[in-house]
Amino acid sequence: MRRLLVLGATGSIGRSTLDVAARHADKLIVHTLTAFRDADALFELCKRHRPVRAVLVDEAAASRLREAIEAEGLACEVLAGAQALVDVADDADCDLVMSAIVGAAGLLPTLAAVRRGKQVLIANKEPLVMAGALLMREAAASGACILPIDSEHNAIFQCLPPAYRCGDAPKGVRRLLLTASGGPFREWTREQIAAATPQQAVKHPNWSMGQKISVDSATLMNKGLELIEASVLYQMRDEQLDVVVHPESVIHSLVEYVDGSMLAQLGQPDMRVPIAHALAWPERWESGVGGLDLASLARFRFEPPDLERFPCLGLARAALRAGGNAPNLLNAANEVAVEAYLCGRIDFYNLSSMIEACLEAGMRFHAQAAADLESILAIDTWARRWCSDRLAAA
Numbered sequence: 001m002r003r004l005l006v007l008g009a010t011g012s013i014g015r016s017t018l019d020v021a022a023r024h025a026d027k028l029i030v031h032t033l034t035a036f037r038d039a040d041a042l043f044e045l046c047k048r049h050r051p052v053r054a055v056l057v058d059e060a061a062a063s064r065l066r067e068a069i070e071a072e073g074l075a076c077e078v079l080a081g082a083q084a085l086v087d088v089a090d091d092a093d094c095d096l097v098m099s100a101i102v103g104a105a106g107l108l109p110t111l112a113a114v115r116r117g118k119q120v121l122i123a124n125k126e127p128l129v130m131a132g133a134l135l136m137r138e139a140a141a142s143g144a145c146i147l148p149i150d151s152e153h154n155a156i157f158q159c160l161p162p163a164y165r166c167g168d169a170p171k172g173v174r175r176l177l178l179t180a181s182g183g184p185f186r187e188w189t190r191e192q193i194a195a196a197t198p199q200q201a202v203k204h205p206n207w208s209m210g211q212k213i214s215v216d217s218a219t220l221m222n223k224g225l226e227l228i229e230a231s232v233l234y235q236m237r238d239e240q241l242d243v244v245v246h247p248e249s250v251i252h253s254l255v256e257y258v259d260g261s262m263l264a265q266l267g268q269p270d271m272r273v274p275i276a277h278a279l280a281w282p283e284r285w286e287s288g289v290g291g292l293d294l295a296s297l298a299r300f301r302f303e304p305p306d307l308e309r310f311p312c313l314g315l316a317r318a319a320l321r322a323g324g325n326a327p328n329l330l331n332a333a334n335e336v337a338v339e340a341y342l343c344g345r346i347d348f349y350n351l352s353s354m355i356e357a358c359l360e361a362g363m364r365f366h367a368q369a370a371a372d373l374e375s376i377l378a379i380d381t382w383a384r385r386w387c388s389d390r391l392a393a394a
């Protein structure tokens with residue numbers, strides 16, 4: 001029996017993980033669940049999955065959860081605070097960790113799990129963007145096994161030889177091709193996109209996801225973050241990574257080998273597929289998702305991404321090329337900009353202009369990638385403050 005910790009259990013990935021885990025109770029124990037402040041949702045998950053421990057970052061929410069758990073008579077310890085996330089990720093009790101917090105907040109617990117040498121399933125892409133070299137270095141030192149959950153990176157992993165491990169450069173590969181749905185504004189004009197509301201931006205045509213990644217999908221920053229994520233996981237250079245828009249979201253990505261062969265992974269756009277793959281790895285388990293009826297799909301479309309209407313993808317590519325701390329700056333600026341957009345403080349194209357300006361202003365940080373955690377966090381803090389000041393001055 002393996003013991004599972006789900007970081008970000010109340011989120012879209014967290015719930016899909018628990019859905020798959022519940023189908024395999026003979027092989028997996030749901031040991032610890034964490035969330036930020038949604039005590040009601042975490043309580044419902046505790047009733048259903050009976051974890052040994054639950055963590056909420058927000059102290060008041062944790063007190064409410066503790067009372068509800070006692071009233072229900074559940075045997076579940078409730079912990080509170082951001083340090084508790086790191087402690088449970090570091091704890092030897094769990095050997096399998098789903099990293100599904102949204103944003104940079106997931107870095108410290110993910111790093112703790114990696115340093116402990118666990119099997120770490122990474123959905124939370126932002127830590128890989130801001131501190132990819134550090135995470136991969138620590139994984140190599142501890143022997144942690146990193147398995148990608150992002151559907152594109154999971155697809156690539158599935159198309160690589162069985163002996164392949166993340167953090168190594170795969171042999172005989174010419175290029176990785178990430179597919180993108182194109183998001184909700186794929187067919188909109190630039191003028192229409194400029195006036196897009198947050199409600200329109202979070203309505204993804206193919207995937208059901210949390211708010212932040214939904215906005216990232218609308219701007220195509222999600223694909224940009226994924227380019228950087230792919231460069232970290234697969235040790236590929238910028239020129240070996242490409243993006244193609246594939247509106248059906250059925251082909252989840254492709255690996256092109258030096259002999260001209262292209263291998264792809266196909267499946268329904270349902271995150272339980274990559275989650276089941278990584279939970280079961282190296283075996284295969286039922287995910288609850290059916291196969292594809294190819295005849296009824298009839299046709300796959302492919303088109304190049306439009307960088308004029310979606311400048312965030314170009315900014316991410318530029319940050320990948322610049323290397324050093326540019327991806328960290330990009331990620332922090334994007335997180336602040338997405339939050340401001342969701343609150344109605346800025347409009348759609350202010351997102352990219354703010355990120356671009358932050359990358360410019362932080363030029364002095366680009367050159368050499370910060371090697372240690374403290375420097376990485378200091379750059380992240382600098383970029384967030386720079387963006388907040390710009391917002392306050394607007």
Ligand code: NDP
Pocket residue numbers: 007008009010011012013014034035036037038039041057100101102103105123124125126149150151207208209210211212213271
């Ligand atoms: P959601 O917004 O649905 O869920 C986020 C989870 O993180 C919730 O459990 C939330 O708790 C918790 N959380 C939020 N802020 C903090 C914090 N500061 N500290 C601790 N926990 C926090 O996100 P998704 O599930 O959509 O995405 C999670 C990650 O997976 C993201 O990095 C995303 O890019 C990635 N991903 C998601 C995909 C998807 O299909 N959704 C696909 C591929 C990757 P609470 O509910 O209490 O706020």
